[in-house]
Amino acid sequence: MPVDAYKSESALIARLRRELVAPAAAGRPARPGSGWPLDFVDDMAAIDSGPAPLLWTVDMLMEGVDFDSGRHSWYQIGRKAMAASLSDCAAMAVRPLCALCAVALNNCLSLEDAVTLHRGAHDCGIRFGCPVVGGDTNSWQAPTVVSVSVAARTEPGLAPVCRDGARPGDLIALSGPVGGSILGRHLSFEPRIELALSLRRRVLPHAMIDVSDGLALDLWRVLEASGCGATLEAPLLEALIHPDAIRLSEQDGRPAREHALYDGEDFELIAVLPAKGAEPAFADLGFRLLGRIEAEPGLRLREADGRTAPIERRGWEHFR
Amino acid sequence: MPVDAYKSESALIARLRRELVAPAAAGRPARPGSGWPLDFVDDMAAIDSGPAPLLWTVDMLMEGVDFDSGRHSWYQIGRKAMAASLSDCAAMAVRPLCALCAVALNNCLSLEDAVTLHRGAHDCGIRFGCPVVGGDTNSWQAPTVVSVSVAARTEPGLAPVCRDGARPGDLIALSGPVGGSILGRHLSFEPRIELALSLRRRVLPHAMIDVSDGLALDLWRVLEASGCGATLEAPLLEALIHPDAIRLSEQDGRPAREHALYDGEDFELIAVLPAKGAEPAFADLGFRLLGRIEAEPGLRLREADGRTAPIERRGWEHFR
Numbered sequence: 203m204p205v206d207a208y209k210s211e212s213a214l215i216a217r218l219r220r221e222l223v224a225p226a227a228a229g230r231p232a233r234p235g236s237g238w239p240l241d242f243v244d245d246m247a248a249i250d251s252g253p254a255p256l257l258w259t260v261d262m263l264m265e266g267v268d269f270d271s272g273r274h275s276w277y278q279i280g281r282k283a284m285a286a287s288l289s290d291c292a293a294m295a296v297r298p299l300c301a302l303c304a305v306a307l308n309n310c311l312s313l314e315d316a317v318t319l320h321r322g323a324h325d326c327g328i329r330f331g332c333p334v335v336g337g338d339t340n341s342w343q344a345p346t347v348v349s350v351s352v353a354a355r356t357e358p359g360l361a362p363v364c365r366d367g368a369r370p371g372d373l374i375a376l377s378g379p380v381g382g383s384i385l386g387r388h389l390s391f392e393p394r395i396e397l398a399l400s401l402r403r404r405v406l407p408h409a410m411i412d413v414s415d416g417l418a419l420d421l422w423r424v425l426e427a428s429g430c431g432a433t434l435e436a437p438l439l440e441a442l443i444h445p446d447a448i449r450l451s452e453q454d455g456r457p458a459r460e461h462a463l464y465d466g467e468d469f470e471l472i473a474v475l476p477a478k479g480a481e482p483a484f485a486d487l488g489f490r491l492l493g494r495i496e497a498e499p500g501l502r503l504r505e506a507d508g509r510t511a512p513i514e515r516r517g518w519e520h521f522r
Numbered sequence: 523m524p525v526d527a528y529k530s531e532s533a534l535i536a537r538l539r540r541e542l543v544a545p546a547a548a549g550r551p552a553r554p555g556s557g558w559p560l561d562f563v564d565d566m567a568a569i570d571s572g573p574a575p576l577l578w579t580v581d582m583l584m585e586g587v588d589f590d591s592g593r594h595s596w597y598q599i600g601r602k603a604m605a606a607s608l609s610d611c612a613a614m615a616v617r618p619l620c621a622l623c624a625v626a627l628n629n630c631l632s633l634e635d636a637v638t639l640h641r642g643a644h645d646c647g648i649r650f651g652c653p654v655v656g657g658d659t660n661s662w663q664a665p666t667v668v669s670v671s672v673a674a675r676t677e678p679g680l681a682p683v684c685r686d687g688a689r690p691g692d693l694i695a696l697s698g699p700v701g702g703s704i705l706g707r708h709l710s711f712e713p714r715i716e717l718a719l720s721l722r723r724r725v726l727p728h729a730m731i732d733v734s735d736g737l738a739l740d741l742w743r744v745l746e747a748s749g750c751g752a753t754l755e756a757p758l759l760e761a762l763i764h765p766d767a768i769r770l771s772e773q774d775g776r777p778a779r780e781h782a783l784y785d786g787e788d789f790e791l792i793a794v795l796p797a798k799g800a801e802p803a804f805a806d807l808g809f810r811l812l813g814r815i816e817a818e819p820g821l822r823l824r825e826a827d828g829r830t831a832p833i834e835r836r837g838w839e840h841f842r
Contacts, residue, residue, distance in 0.1 A: 215659065260669070313537070336579070353569045353576075
């Protein structure tokens with residue numbers, strides 16, 4: 203579940219998994235071979251409610267961190283909260299069903315603002331078959347918080363795609379260019395649900411994740427979950443740098459490549475695919491090759507001349 | 523979904539239902555006669571996922587509104603966030619399955635604090651068969667927010683209990699004494715899940731709700747959803763005033779009865795039951811009679827001498 207900025211968020215999740223999830227799961231049946239996500243490690247968790255588990259996710263957006271109500275409309279903010287949770291559904295190649303929207307609204311918001319925020323979330327959800335069906339409305343003195351939970355289900359016979367299935371030799375492909383989303387795309391992005399479902403129908407990705415905290419950090423998460431490493435090819439990455447990353451680079455002097463690797467909230471999909479037979483499917487759908495999974499741990503970038511350099515395990519903390 | 527303090531929260535929910543939920547539901551099959559909750563009006567919403575819909579709810583708790591981390595431990599705060607959502611399950615007489623916990627943690631919290639908060643939620647959930655299976659971890663400069671979503675299902679053949687089924691002549695019963703929860707019970711209350719399920723197996727309540735925002739306000743919500751009124755008997759109410767309400771009355775000089783009617787976060791159940799045949803069941807289970815549903819709109823309190831006075835439509839905004 204993306205858009206986190208907890209300083210030691212990986213450490214927190216590791217402890218929650220070890221201390222809370224593992225003991226609770228003891229004695230329960232193991233998850234099926236295809237992999238049901240059952241805890242904090244994936245983009246969604248499973249509701250163990252019979253033969254076809256539902257999946258669900260939650261994303262929390264905060265004023266001054268994920269949005270700025272001085273610059274963004276409440277409609278855009280509601281839309282973003284929904285779209286971020288829908289992007290989790292895309293990451294697992296499942297179809298969203300319905301959503302809950304819980305809010306802590308700053309006292310300055312009018313009733314009209316509150317309705318507009320919900321309308322932004324609801325309209326975005328409806329386009330993906332995912333209406334807002336309930337929630338919790340609160341107000342307070344502090345900055346506004348919006349939390350959207352989404353429930354989803356798999357398409358018949360198609361297990362969800364987890365993070366932990368990447369294997370040495372697999373291809374790494376990206377659904378679109380990344381970097382510089384702060385210039386506006388972080389509010390207007392399209393969750394890649396139909397794309398993910400189209401891919402899933404044609405080929406079983408070994409792993410998938412959406413780029414919420416940055417290409418580098420989110421790919422690191424796949425590698426850690428899967429117990430392997432990867433090398434990205436710099437010429438392939440260059441072709442996947444978004445024009446916004448180049449514009450931002452001209453403003454702040456940082457290399458556009460840095461923005462492509464370490465900015466967040468592109469909400470494109472990183473798909474890890476079997477080396478044999480997957481390429482026609484992902485190429486037809488507009489995914490572009492970026493590199494390969496390797497046995498050697500770590501994430502590297504290889505230049506055209508063959509030199510490699512490590513890619514850091516860090517992401518973007520927006521509005522900070 | 524309780525613990526709201528939005529100034530015009532009823533107006534907001536009315537608009538969300540009219541402008542968002544109603545158009546989205548147009549063309550969908552009507553809910554079954556027993557009543558599936560499908561929008562903002564009940565304690566939970568239904569996930570329309572086949573013959574046995576899941577239900578889900580979300581509660582958002584905020585520092586300075588719902589808890590005070592200067593006085594309450596992070597374990598207690600996590601516990602309360604879970605217990606408030608579990609109480610929604612009790613209100614609908616459904617069995618919780620699993621939970622997501624989304625947090626925006628103030629930067630001052632340590633990793634240990636964050637784990638402890640989650641442990642409080644998880645331990646409470648586990649006792650009711652409802653582990654925390656995922657979430658979203660964030661940090662920021664502003665006060666801490668904790669949001670727990672819970673998914674639940676009905677027991678076989680037992681439809682959930684909604685708010686809109688109260689009918690003139692029905693009995694109104696309460697599961698325990700109320701008022702003064704601010705003295706501590708708002709943190710330590712027990713969600714009445716087993717009690718609700720036991721009641722549901724013996725008799726079909728026409729309506730049910732948990733006392734989150736106060737006996738008066740929550741009963742008003744049932745009356746509004748059901749399109750009827752009610753009269754409570756003052757001598758019966760006197761017997762349901764919690765000792766904490768009396769202690770608080772001694773401190774602040776307000777009548778204990780006021781605290782019983784207008785304080786919140788007791789998390790007892792208000793059950794509306796058919797006049798014939800229900801009494802042995804609810805009396806065996808410790809519910810106590812409080813009054814009756816009537817056709818005449820409004821909520822009234824009748825003294826022993828027969829005089830009646832209106833009960834206001836207002837609730838408790840805690841820590842304000």
